[in-house]
Amino acid sequence: MEWHYYTNKSVRRKIDNLLREAAGLFANCEPTYEARQQARKQKQELLKQIYDLEPHFAERCGYRP
Numbered sequence: 001m002e003w004h005y006y007t008n009k010s011v012r013r014k015i016d017n018l019l020r021e022a023a024g025l026f027a028n029c030e031p032t033y034e035a036r037q038q039a040r041k042q043k044q045e046l047l048k049q050i051y052d053l054e055p056h057f058a059e060r061c062g063y064r065p
Contacts, residue, residue: 003057004053005057015057018046018049018050019046022046022047026043050063
């Protein structure tokens with residue numbers, strides 16, 4: 001099993017950008033239940049994109065296909 005995150009700079013850059021975007025969702029989230037649920041949905045969409053690039057990494061981040 002090869003982790004492209006550690007061997008491919010392009011994949012690493014894309015995943016890092018998606019992770020940065022996911023972190024920003026919660027950093028800028030309003031303190032309401034609805035806003036947090038929306039942020040969680042968006043986070044799952046970002047993790048799906050990470051899964052398409054590197055399935056093993058996305059699973060380690062909590063994504064369940």
